[in-house]
Amino acid sequence: MTTATEFKAWQVRENNGEYHGSEQTLTTADLPDNEVLIKVSHSSLNYKDALSASGNKGVTRNFPHTPGIDAAGEVVESATGEPAVGSKVIVTGYDLGMNTAGGFGEYIRVPASWCVAMAPGWDARTAMIYGTAGLTAGLCVQKLLTMGARPEQGKVAVSGASGAVGSVAVELLAGLGFDVVAISGKAGHTDELKALGASEVVGRDVLAAEKKPMLKPVFANAVDTVGGQPLAELLKQILPGGSVSCCGLVAGPQLETTVLPFILRGVNLLGVDSVEIPLAEKAAIWEKFAGPWACPKTEVTARTIGRDQLDEALKAFLKGESAGKIVLDHSL
């Protein structure tokens, strides 16, 4: 029998309905009984981690719990032989960090079917700069491309542009030659969004509630990371035949719209899920980020933190104040 290894994890505990995260010493015997034990070197911060850490029962039912929906590291035990011991892997989504102990611990134990092999020449920190947020941005862009989106059709809007998903979408689309309009509530973040490649940065007021059922069409296509009322307003401003990839709900899960954008302008609303999709679809996007879709500005500007900074960083997500990509480095 393999002996249990001690490790550190940032674990959230419940006390009288309040939730607090702190560093704890656990052992690998505390981890769920799955096929692959991974020594995690890096994780990535996501909005869903902030929800889990704040006790959101829609994300995490039982506490104590180690959040972290993303992890990258090295396989140290493998009951299936594939992925092999010593190989480098990326794990994102499925149940990781939700009700399965996640990447905010130095070890995770997960099913083999959740593990994507690290692309040759890539490393864990770089992969976690993208994380689920980057993967989601990539999937949003892929859906637009599959629907036939092309730069010459006109401007592409990105809402929640300064966020983790939005900022990668801005750089990726700009890199693919699109004219990107970044929609952001952070007036002080204009220079950063322009540096990522946005040709224009506009305030959230362009998506403020409007009584009119349709508005002047302005955007050929869009990536929407916020949902709610702003998404309804965005749909009214899409050019005929255009598409909107929809992945988020920071502005609310309700979508109150008419059918008019769909039946008068043939607008396509494309749902994007990065969590439960087949592993091969995730692997295809990872491969692109490790190659032609690399986002060098995102890679250079990403912030790296240690476990002792998690609390503050996660709270900023819930206040809508988080910007860019944040990587957790377990060696700090």
Ligand SMILES: NC(=O)c1ccc[n+]([C@@H]2O[C@H](COP(=O)([O-])OP(=O)(O)OC[C@H]3O[C@@H](n4cnc5c(N)ncnc54)[C@H](OP(=O)(O)O)[C@@H]3O)[C@@H](O)[C@H]2O)c1
């Ligand atoms: N479908 C999937 O598989 C998937 C995967 C990952 C994430 N998501 C979802 O995608 C969304 C974005 O995730 P993220 O990691 O990018 O979060 P994030 O870093 O917190 O970014 C969200 C951004 O949205 C804007 N925002 C915040 N509150 C808002 C409000 N009330 N109204 C309008 N805009 C608001 C802010 O950008 P500005 O200040 O620039 O406007 C904020 O930075 C979340 O809902 C997350 O759950 C879904």
